Amino acid sequence: MERLRKHIEEIVSVSDHEFEHIKTFFTLKRVRKHQFLIHEGDEVKYEFLVLSGIFKVFYVDEHGKEYILQFAKENWWMSDYPAFFKAQKADMFVECIEAGEVLVSTLESREKMSSDIHKMDQFFRVKLTNGYVALQQRIRSLLTSNPQQRYEEFAMLYPDLMQRIPKKLISEYLGVSRETLSRLYSK
Template identity: 45%
Template sequence: MKNKLKEHIVKLIPLSDNEFSFVLSHFNIEKYKKNEFLIQEGEDVNHCYFVISGLLKLVFNDANGKQHIVSFAMEDWWESDFLAYFEQTKAKMSLQCVEDTEVYSISLKNYYKLSSKMPKIERFFLKKSHSGHIASQNRILSFLTSNAKERYVQLLKQQPILFQRVPKTLLASYLGVSRETLSRLSS
């Protein structure tokens, strides 16, 4: 398990075994069952999560009670309600397990401590942040410029594994369509 985190980091920056041991000392391993929450709307957000195994969904519930899936996070992905995590405010979103999930968690205190003591890890986090920001902008642009069919095809091309691991109701929410529309798109 610890090798998964090291393999993930060394894709972007080199780390010796001693450096990785120091990095690892700032994380905790946590296990969650399907449907359990790592973060619930309205609560404090104390951790950011790296997914070792399993699948998470980040959800926003609007004023009408409609659930909007902001993202899915599977193996080798980082997830949290980042606004609440970095600003130390209450969660606006919930993070819930779609499958049994195992994660590394890092508190904000440890995130800053680790970043200040190891500039190369700070660069790693910056690169991951850039990637996440770009992905978010691409998702927004997709909603602004693509119809439902185009978004479906794009997701199928970029993340085909989601279609095997995620119930159609959740995929429909992520794509911003009804379950019935998703059935028509997939036939």
């Protein structure tokens, strides 16, 4: 739980008493490689903070093609957020690609935590804003960058992921073929 406190205190400071209360809203879950946290069609009750490991958030179209929306590593939050916030069924999957641990929390817990400790409202607002900014940057990159530029941007932003994620998944995330990624990787 100290990792949680450190993560929170990157944005807001909390007292020992406040943190003791905050901890009650989270449950630790160990996750095996290839284990799913969310399947398409699930009721999405949880969001997850990655403590260790790597996860992917993706959807599958009607032709069976997989589209990776997000990788999540240590200190990143993930869920099927449209379903999480709107109490809808999932249309995405969350799968573990490197075994690890996550902290699990509900929307009700988030709201109660924010109500009880107003600093947490600020914490979640900053996290949500940062996630939204990252998502818009990713969309813009997909729309306006060529494969070489997308690859270089990914390698610059996430050099550690280049070593931890299979190249097949990186190519799917970047929207390029495995062969194109191999050519870019060899440059």
